[in-house]
Amino acid sequence: xxxxxxxxxxxxxxxxxxxxxxxxxxxxxxxxxxxxxxxxxxxxxxxxxxxxxxxxxxxxxxxxxxxxxxxxxxxxxxxxxxxxxxxxxxxxxxxxxxxxxxxxxxxxxxxxxxxxxxxxxxxxxxxxxxxxxxxxxxxxxxxxxxxxxxxxxxxxxxxxxxxxxxxxxxxxxxxxxxxxxxxxxxxxxxxxxxxxxxxxxxxxxxxx
Amino acid sequence: xxxxxxxxxxxxxxxxxxxxxxxxxxxxxxxxxxxxxxxxxxxxxxxxxxxxxxxxxxxxxxxxxxxxxxxxxxxxxxxxxxxxxxxxxxxxxxxxxxxxxxxxxxxxxxxxxxxxxxxxxxxxxxxxxxxxxxxxxxxxxxxxxxxxxxxxxxxxxxxxxxxxxxxxxxxxxxxxxxxxxxxxxxxxxxxxxxxxxxxxxxxxxxxx
Numbered sequence: 248x249x250x251x252x253x254x255x256x257x258x259x260x261x262x263x264x265x266x267x268x269x270x271x272x273x274x275x276x277x278x279x280x281x282x283x284x285x286x287x288x289x290x291x292x293x294x295x296x297x298x299x300x301x302x303x304x305x306x307x308x309x310x311x312x313x314x315x316x317x318x319x320x321x322x323x324x325x326x327x328x329x330x331x332x333x334x335x336x337x338x339x340x341x342x343x344x345x346x347x348x349x350x351x352x353x354x355x356x357x358x359x360x361x362x363x364x365x366x367x368x369x370x371x372x373x374x375x376x377x378x379x380x381x382x383x384x385x386x387x388x389x390x391x392x393x394x395x396x397x398x399x400x401x402x403x404x405x406x407x408x409x410x411x412x413x414x415x416x417x418x419x420x421x422x423x424x425x426x427x428x429x430x431x432x433x434x435x436x437x438x439x440x441x442x443x444x445x446x447x448x449x450x451x452x453x454x455x
Numbered sequence: 456x457x458x459x460x461x462x463x464x465x466x467x468x469x470x471x472x473x474x475x476x477x478x479x480x481x482x483x484x485x486x487x488x489x490x491x492x493x494x495x496x497x498x499x500x501x502x503x504x505x506x507x508x509x510x511x512x513x514x515x516x517x518x519x520x521x522x523x524x525x526x527x528x529x530x531x532x533x534x535x536x537x538x539x540x541x542x543x544x545x546x547x548x549x550x551x552x553x554x555x556x557x558x559x560x561x562x563x564x565x566x567x568x569x570x571x572x573x574x575x576x577x578x579x580x581x582x583x584x585x586x587x588x589x590x591x592x593x594x595x596x597x598x599x600x601x602x603x604x605x606x607x608x609x610x611x612x613x614x615x616x617x618x619x620x621x622x623x624x625x626x627x628x629x630x631x632x633x634x635x636x637x638x639x640x641x642x643x644x645x646x647x648x649x650x651x652x653x654x655x656x657x658x659x660x661x662x663x
Contacts, residue, residue, distance in 0.1 A: 283583065367582050367583050368583055370582055370639070371579045371580070371582035371583045372579070373639060373640075374575055374578055374579035374582065374638055374639070375491065375575050375576055375579045377640065380639065380640055381640060384639055384640060384641055388639070388641065389641070392641070399660075406662065407661060407662075408660045408661060408662075409660060409661070409662050412655065412660050413651070415642070416632070416648070416651055416652070416655065417655060417660050419631075419632035419635065419636075419641075419652070420628045420632065420652070420655055420656060420660070422635075423627075423631040423632040423634070423635040423636075424624070424627035424628065424631040426631070426635050426639075427627065427630075427631040427634050427635060427638075428627075428631075430582055430635075430638065430639075431578070431581060431582070431588065431592055431596070431634075431638075432581075432585065432588055432589060432592060433592055433596065433597070433600070433627075434623070440624070443621070443624055444624070444627070444628070447620065447624065447625060447628055447656070447659075448628060448655070448656070448659065448660055449659055449660050449661045450659045450661055451655075451656065451657055451658045451659025451660075451661075451663075452607075452616045452617060452620050452625050452628070452656055452657050452659075453615060453616060453617070453657045453658055453659075454614065454615075454616075454617050455659075455663055
């Protein structure tokens with residue numbers, strides 16, 4: 248993992264570090280969205296953030312590391328904006344309602360240009376660049392998918408999901424359709440759509 | 456749509472045209488897989504196929520058109536190899552079995568390097584290049600998805616799928632998880648995996 252800036256003893260230098268760190272994240276996300284991953288460079292990020300190249304190299308060893316932290320920071324900002332300390336799937340006892348709520352928030356995030364443009368650039372690179380794809384999926388996407396695993400396990404404990412179901416596969420029935428429509432533009436995205444996915448996944452396509 | 460080579464009156468020139476066309480398709484698919492879509496050029500395809508640039512421009516107006524026809528030809532070859540004139544989803548009356556059979560064939564295709572490498576390059580470009588993505592999804596992927604729509608409608612007619620289900624969304628419960636695992640490498644792909652997707656989608660995650 249990338250090293251985080253270490254706060255210096257004085258409040259002023261801490262503020263300066265925090266300001267630089269934020270400028271670097273914003274520059275990295277903007278640049279990758281504009282020119283794509285292959286043409287994004289540490290030099291380009293530094294120039295755009297108005298910091299020296301060495302400031303970046305002091306904290307991160309590669310552009311992949313900068314982008315990884317920038318996306319993690321974006322996720323933390325979104326969680327804070329939603330009034331959460333860490334991102335969690337609610338467990339109100341109503342599985343369908345809890346899943347629909349989280350998927351509606353995901354629809355909003357996927358349509359937010361601050362997330363969408365850099366995330367598309369990185370996702371595109373991950374499709375053809377296996378080592379990068381694996382790192383970003385493992386560190387950014389999989390931890391989010393594990394929140395669904397946890398929520399589905401809780402539902403299995405209460406008898407709301409069959410016990411012979413593998414939660415890691417089950418979550419894909421509602422997460423992957425949304426991901427594919429977003430990535431490949433195979434269809435429109437809306438709350439009604441993600442609500443429908445949850446209902447179909449929980450109750451099945453065959454008559455009961 | 457791209458113009459197809461028009462056979463000349465003599466058998467010899469027809470054979471020559473067909474040979475050039477096949478060489479162009481193979482060159483286009485190999486090149487896009489090796490250097491990616493942005494660096495693939497008509498000049499590069501011509502050089503690799505051993506034909507003049509004008510031969511390509513006589514039949515196609517852009518590299519996107521060449522690639523579109525090359526992928527369609529690859530699909531037709533796969534259908535012929537499977538002993539089918541046109542690609543269809545079987546309708547034996549056993550919906551689960553029919554879907555599992557087709558998804559197993561898709562697993563094989565996704566893992567075939569002749570398809571996988573160029574398809575990844577094109578999918579990656581489609582994620583960030585909206586006009587290209589829309590053309591390829593509309594002309595290559597959506598017609599395949601419509602075969603599932605047709606099969607699910609037939610199942611609705613027989614009472615095997617609820618009549619209030621939208622077949623265009625329903626198919627995504629088993630198609631999109633496989634697509635995401637392949638595109639983003641979020642998990643391994645196998646016949647057991649796609650069989651499980653079909654069972655979960657048809658019978659649902661909640662107890663019956």
